[in-house]
Amino acid sequence: MKYYIKTFGCQMNEHDSQILAGILDNYTDASGAPSSEKNEMTTDIKQADIIVVNTCCIRESAETKILGYLGSLKKYKTANPHVILVVCGCMAQESGAKERIKKRAPHIDIIFGTFNLPKLQDYIRTFRQNQQFIYDIEETPGLEHAVLPVHQDIQSFKGKVNIIYGCNNFCAYCIVPYVRGRERSRSMQHILNEVRAIAAAGGKEVMLLGQNVNSYGKDFPDGGSHHFATLLEEVSKVEGIERIRYMSAHPKDFHVELIDTIAALPKVCKHFHLPLQSGCNQTLKDMNRGYTTEQFWHILEAIRKKIPECAITTDMIVGFPSELERDFQETLEFVDKCAFDDAYTFLYSPRTGTVAAKREHQIPDEVKNQRLQQLLAIQNKHSLANNQKLIGSVQMVLVEGRSKTEASVWTGRTDTNKIVNVPAIEGDRDYTGLFVPTKIVGAKTWYLKGEFIR
Ligand code: 5AD
Ligand code: SF4
Numbered sequence: 001m002k003y004y005i006k007t008f009g010c011q012m013n014e015h016d017s018q019i020l021a022g023i024l025d026n027y028t029d030a031s032g033a034p035s036s037e038k039n040e041m042t043t044d045i046k047q048a049d050i051i052v053v054n055t056c057c058i059r060e061s062a063e064t065k066i067l068g069y070l071g072s073l074k075k076y077k078t079a080n081p082h083v084i085l086v087v088c089g090c091m092a093q094e095s096g097a098k099e100r101i102k103k104r105a106p107h108i109d110i111i112f113g114t115f116n117l118p119k120l121q122d123y124i125r126t127f128r129q130n131q132q133f134i135y136d137i138e139e140t141p142g143l144e145h146a147v148l149p150v151h152q153d154i155q156s157f158k159g160k161v162n163i164i165y166g167c168n169n170f171c172a173y174c175i176v177p178y179v180r181g182r183e184r185s186r187s188m189q190h191i192l193n194e195v196r197a198i199a200a201a202g203g204k205e206v207m208l209l210g211q212n213v214n215s216y217g218k219d220f221p222d223g224g225s226h227h228f229a230t231l232l233e234e235v236s237k238v239e240g241i242e243r244i245r246y247m248s249a250h251p252k253d254f255h256v257e258l259i260d261t262i263a264a265l266p267k268v269c270k271h272f273h274l275p276l277q278s279g280c281n282q283t284l285k286d287m288n289r290g291y292t293t294e295q296f297w298h299i300l301e302a303i304r305k306k307i308p309e310c311a312i313t314t315d316m317i318v319g320f321p322s323e324l325e326r327d328f329q330e331t332l333e334f335v336d337k338c339a340f341d342d343a344y345t346f347l348y349s350p351r352t353g354t355v356a357a358k359r360e361h362q363i364p365d366e367v368k369n370q371r372l373q374q375l376l377a378i379q380n381k382h383s384l385a386n387n388q389k390l391i392g393s394v395q396m397v398l399v400e401g402r403s404k405t406e407a408s409v410w411t412g413r414t415d416t417n418k419i420v421n422v423p424a425i426e427g428d429r430d431y432t433g434l435f436v437p438t439k440i441v442g443a444k445t446w447y448l449k450g451e452f453i454r
Helices: 011-025 060-072 074-079 097-104 117-130 176-180 188-200 227-236 256-264 281-287 293-306 325-338 365-388
Strands: 002-007 050-055 084-089 110-112 134-136 158-162 205-209 243-247 271-273 311-318 342-347 394-402 409-413 419-423 435-443 448-452
Touching: 002 011, 011 050, 011 084, 011 117, 011 158, 011 205, 050 060, 060 074, 060 097, 084 117, 097 110, 110 117, 117 134, 158 188, 188 205, 188 227, 205 227, 227 243, 227 256, 256 293, 281 325, 293 311, 293 325, 311 325, 311 365, 325 365, 342 365, 365 435, 394 419, 394 448, 419 435
Parallel strands: 002 050, 050 084, 084 110, 110 134, 158 205, 205 243, 271 311, 311 342, 419 448
Antiparallel strands: 394 409, 394 435, 409 419, 435 448
């Protein structure tokens, strides 16, 4: 059978989709023995016998888009009644999701949640036998100990590995703890085995994934907070892996000792993504973020002092309930002071079940939009200025391939995760997956322009 996977949302979901593909690639019969029937991934949805939609629910806009997409799948089932339509991921795990999905897309055959990845084969087998709708969001205990197959990406020089599932933080706006459960760390051995497998397949860069990677290992018997640093040291020892990234780190758990560890490990990228969310202490408190702007500033200073060549990026939410104009002005001033390399900026979106959604003083959409524009103006100024500082320098770029929008341009990333675009010249070899020293010759807000030192 051919399968097609559509992924919405974050890197965690992208990686879950690689696991879902791995499960489908290794299709077994009911006894668990390899099946004579082989599955194959297709990028042409019209060819697919199984369509899997891995969903996101972080903001309402994601859900609206996904519900529209699910509605549009009907035509494939009409054209080909044996097609199996599967919905999984964060939105599937939400309470009330079954009803909302079925209302908009009654043709969906299987809905399962974020805890049930390993059961995908069973669902498909059962559905093929009795053609009855399946819904399962029960928590599968011990998922963090499961060794699941991972479908190698086309970009096999980059791999992702889950290190910790779930989140314990309950930021007032965030639905993640409700749909991904509490923190569960994977064993270091499992993680290292996966990193070695990525390296053996030609991987050069690995991304360690978790909602809050700094919590890695806090649920181990000794409960220490040093496990993430130890993990970085261990992953650094894997031959073939040249770059180590991680996503996401929480400012409240980002200790100065970790900066020392990162500074001492050449393979760990000098890019720090530290979601600030708000630059006003009252709003941070309302958000239940667990740090003040002063504490955040202290981390930023420590990082920049120790690693001056680093890049620091952030996430920001505007229009959180009760965010006064004066609070927002504080945010603007603080963001200006922080001079981030980039910021992912979001309009606050109320999520049913979270504390903030129940609060009075929700901010009108037009105010949120105005605030977003003001924030972007300040951030864009810093993004450009930080990029301009690199003009004239030579950066090691890991080339990802030709640009999707311009075939005559190579595109890749620096250690600090900045995009570098380089015009291709006739007779160029295929640089995809190679590290190429690159002279930076220009800077835009979102990317750098470079020339390979060929
Ligand atoms: N509304 C807007 N943005 C949100 N984020 C998380 N929840 C919400 C929400 N309800 C943002 C945060 C987080 C990023 C992944 O998404 O900034 O860091
Ligand atoms: Fe959501 Fe906060 Fe957990 Fe991040 S740390 S996933 S924003 S609850």
